[in-house]
Amino acid sequence: MATGVRRRMGVEERRRQLIGVALELFSHRSPDEVSIDEIAAAAGISRPLVYHYFPGKLSLYEAALKRAAEDLAERFEEPREGPLGARLLRVMGRFFDFVDEHGPGFSALMRGGPAVGSSATNALIDSVRQAAYVQILAHLGIVSPSPRLELVVRSWISLAESTALIWLDGRRIPRGELELQLVHDFAALAAVSAAYDSEMAALLRHLLSGEPVDGPFAELIGRLSGLVAA
Template sequence: MASGTQAVTGGRSGEERPGGRTARRRLSVDERREQLIAVALELFAHRPPEEVSIDDIAAAAGASRPLVYHYFPGKQAIYEESMRRAGQELAGRFEEKAEGPLSERLHRVMGRYLDFVDSHGPGFSALLRGGSVAASPGTTAVIDEVRQAAYEQILLHLALPAPSPGIRRTVRAWIANAEITSLEWLAERSVPREELQLQLVQDFVVALVVTAAREPAVAVELADFLAAEQPEGPTGLLVRDLTSLLAVPGLATALTRLATPEA
């Protein structure tokens, strides 16, 4: 997150003068505040919030402790503002042009999502888990806004005229699943990131199919979604994996029995 933010040391920025001397100027109020937020967010991205102190933020910014308190009443305030900025960035990563197969769009979205999880680990995972000592109504509101932004973007991609309650529940459940799964991955790294990215998209496709089995109107839309999918895309790979299960001894017979009502 710190990338894209101009690094400033000692409270002043440098400009080259003739003869190699560097002219220094004091940061404006807005520039200093932005610098402190950027520095704090970088620290929170790599360490749990309870392990970051005001002194750490001041030292990283090349500022004094009283100066940090001049802009923020305490660590909680700067943490909440940092998380608000991080939340805005994360919400933006769900934005994707409505072009091409649905699963391929979601695959790109989840790639950006996991990039964020990977690079903003400890601070944001503590917030998402709700176990951080820095959690508060303000930080909870940040997460709620991210979840709502993700929810609205996924509904836009589905492009259903009137999403049913079942579809809405499916989308919200998948967002929760993606959140929990990615945080577990962050802690364990049990599978390659690319594999997790694919699995999360396929989880959504499966959830959509289950919803369609319960709702005829969704089934009609599902046919259009599947018609646009490609054999080498996430959905095509999923269908091949599911089809290969029929070769497992006894599985096809068991499924046929379950699908055939008794007379």
């Protein structure tokens, strides 16, 4: 028979709970629109008790966004097996899973604002971008990228971020199409760079040599060939 006695949480357990509650609220509204009172009510505790675990509103936001940033960075991890095009497509699927699940919070994190514009949260954004950059280089098998390759990879990461933010504003393009388009965008950026640089050209030839005829990169070539023929 239930006694109705609430179990007392330890400090770290309570902190994890509050961070989880904040993230859930951020999934539906911007962090700037979520109050400490709402977080306290959702956690089933008083407002003063929230401040017992976090010294201020910004510190809770930063802790919640840190967890979200770590989760987002992990979405770029992928076993380095199989064709690159298929790997990137799976990465984009997980990336958009996150964007879809945490729309307002993702938008606030990437666009900044009064609640998330601190140096700490800016560092979190940079850490996500750097984690994605390192992962993509690993998939390419590159340790020391050339300036042109660095430009391609970082430009593509920025493009994925911008595309997701625009998509959140109405979701007017099917998500699956955007995921595939972003994989095609990566190949296109690499191809344009390859037209100017022999090292990039060699890397692109190597990447395409391992792609199957039914893979994302081959599909892009087919679409472009059809445009030229027309």
